[in-house]
Amino acid sequence: MTTKLIVIFSTIWIAPLMCWMLINETRFKKNIVLGVTLPQEAHVDPDVLTVLDRFKKTEILITVALCGSLLVCLLPQLDRWMMTAWMIWIDLCIFLPYIPYIKAHRRLMDIKAEKGWKKESRKIYVDTRAIGNERWISPVFFALPVLISALPFLFDRSSWPIYLINTVCCILLWFGYRYLYRNKAEMVDENTELTIALTRIRRYNWGKVWLLISWMMAAVSLIFLFGRQNGTLLIVLMTALTVAVCVFALRIEMRMRKMQEKLTESSGAGAYIDDDDKWLGGFLYYNPDDHNAIINSRIGLNSTVNLASGFGKFMIVATILLLLGMPFLGIALDQMSYQPISLKAEGNVLKAEAGWTDYEIDLESADSIELLEKLPKGLSRYWGTGTNKLLKGDFTADDYYRIKVMLDPTNGPWLLIHNADGYFLLGSREAGEITKLYQELTQ
């Protein structure tokens, strides 16, 4: 039940967040609404407002349906296929809200053509006075989180992979900040001051987000250093950090959108930039005349790719395959969760096997073999698999620093062996198998 609740509470926010982000696109920013560039007069056009209103209502209905459907995961009949259902649900959360978006976008494009608001295509506009003013955050600001990420290694050598990953991530974050940004002025109309202001706001917030994430990696290293002995504390701190960073990042994105809305609310009365012909469905950039592969999103802070470039094609195909592959990943996880656990005593060695993991436990050096009716307190995964039907890998527990585990947590009792290699906690899927094995080993 706990796993189910974790699954539900860790993902149920995806549906309302998608809804919120898409509904936010019904507010005019940079003369764009639902991926369509429209003039000032469209702000009060009844046809446009009807489309936007209908879109908002549909999105809310979809979100309510999606949130309700996630509760289906609580049904015990779905236990065997919970991960598959969960992955399908995440895919639905990503794809479903875009169906009304594309419909509304197409309707707005029709209205745009009907009312004579459509402009010439295949033109690119550049304001010579608004470009070349870029100032990047010095790498020194990223160096500090890099150092802090690596610092715990001096005090805890055993968890070096975690500190190394965090340090490398911090360095990569600087590269991301510097090279995933398309250095392009945010031109909306002929107003150079507005272009410069919008560009500065975007660049400033872009740096802020990347710096924030690099500090998060540094914090992960510190949390691991101080919380590694206590699994519960580690989970609480990591969850709090993730929530805090997500809230901050979202706040930056929404504030940025608000500023774009505010600054461009009087634009679109005279000449204005219309790039609609380069955006498929309003959100996929396709422009063979642009040699750049990384492109700034039209609204907000994000980056996207140019589908006309080789890199863009690769990225979109990879993303679609990843999303479509998620249900298969769910099936694999469900299968893994129920995979058989084999325990065989051969001479002085006990062989435990589940999937790709196997332990060979030397019984000659074993100084204690115990039968546990309850799992050790504070059993927490350090490295490996942890589902409601299978615990496998390296774990920590209150009374044991490190413990190698291979068991079904719903099917006790369990066998605890201590030998020269450390602690091993084993279980079986078959009733009575462990008790029988315990008797054999202790005789």
Added chain:
Amino acid sequence: MILNFDFNSSAPIYQQLRNQIVVGIAEGKLKPGEQLPTIRALAEESGINMMTVSKAYQILKQEGYITTDRRSGAKVAVSGRNEIPAATLEQLRLHLSELRLAGLTKEEILQICETLYEEDGNK
């Protein structure tokens, strides 16, 4: 100054860039000594190739409309009488012939030139 590149036009992009900068200088939208974007910045901004921007800047430099410096980049040349490029004189001769063949008198042609000249100066 706002530049626009039309990819449906038969004129090559470097020619469009060169022409717009010349017109911009003539109309006073680009002031003498004004800094122009670097080749890299303009290419990145517009998405057009760096070689295309470089070619346009080279032509503008050869024609004396801009000056380039390794440290300060490209600037609009401080006004003075530039030598008229031979190609421009050739084009002018061709356009004059076309107007004569269209049946316009010398006075009418001069009147059109004066009107266009005034229009550009007032922009």
